[in-house]
Amino acid sequence: MSKEIKVILTDIEGTTSSLSFVKDTLFPFAKAHLADYVFDHADEIVELIDAVKEEERNSDLSIEEVVEVLLRYIDEDQKVTPLKTLQGMIWEAGYKSGELVGHIYDDAYEGLSRWKEQGVDLYVYSSGSVPAQKLLFAHTPRGDLTPLFSGYFDTTTGGKKEAESYTIIAQEIGIAPDEILFLSDSTEEIAAAAEAGYNVIVLDRERSLFDAMGFDVAHDFVDILPEPVEA
Numbered sequence: 001m002s003k004e005i006k007v008i009l010t011d012i013e014g015t016t017s018s019l020s021f022v023k024d025t026l027f028p029f030a031k032a033h034l035a036d037y038v039f040d041h042a043d044e045i046v047e048l049i050d051a052v053k054e055e056e057r058n059s060d061l062s063i064e065e066v067v068e069v070l071l072r073y074i075d076e077d078q079k080v081t082p083l084k085t086l087q088g089m090i091w092e093a094g095y096k097s098g099e100l101v102g103h104i105y106d107d108a109y110e111g112l113s114r115w116k117e118q119g120v121d122l123y124v125y126s127s128g129s130v131p132a133q134k135l136l137f138a139h140t141p142r143g144d145l146t147p148l149f150s151g152y153f154d155t156t157t158g159g160k161k162e163a164e165s166y167t168i169i170a171q172e173i174g175i176a177p178d179e180i181l182f183l184s185d186s187t188e189e190i191a192a193a194a195e196a197g198y199n200v201i202v203l204d205r206e207r208s209l210f211d212a213m214g215f216d217v218a219h220d221f222v223d224i225l226p227e228p229v230e231a
Helices: 019-040 046-056 063-075 081-097 106-118 130-138 163-173 187-195
Strands: 007-010 121-125 149-153 180-184 199-203
Touching: 019 063, 019 081, 046 063, 046 081, 063 081, 081 130, 106 121, 121 163, 130 149, 149 163, 163 180, 163 187, 180 187, 187 199
Parallel strands: 007 121, 007 180, 121 149, 180 199
Antiparallel strands: none
């Protein structure tokens, strides 16, 4: 680490939470309920529908065609903001009904709690929308974990594989990049954060990473900042 770590910025999928929970539970739930949700709430999500039309550069799309586009985005794993926003709305309904319960690794909960006690400020940066992030952490088997975090960032800040996004996040937090530690299972995201001057660690929970590109690797949160880092 370059100096004292004052902020930890963490990814969610494959980092704090199971990738399978997102892919095998959250995404299928949103896809299954997407059409009904759009039709039932069309008057309430006009801006979102317009954002899809703008994304497609076609202002004449019908509601049915907007739904088809959104379903295609899901199939193509497109990380576009209107889709992420809509998914968050659908997941909110699922969490409130009790159909969904957020997942967090035990070691991630313990690590986040430990860092918070150390006085490190915690932030989240995920491709999922900020509301979706908050919902996941608010509805875990460990209870509501949102008090652990000082803030959240999503794709409205910028792409996670772009160094500029991490520069913007540091500026918004109001801290030097070399006082931030970024955690992610994606080496491309890690490389972008490192380019912006962050300290970085790649999470390789499955011990399947072929090339860490020379970055530090951890298999869980247990040994990451076990004690406060001194300047």
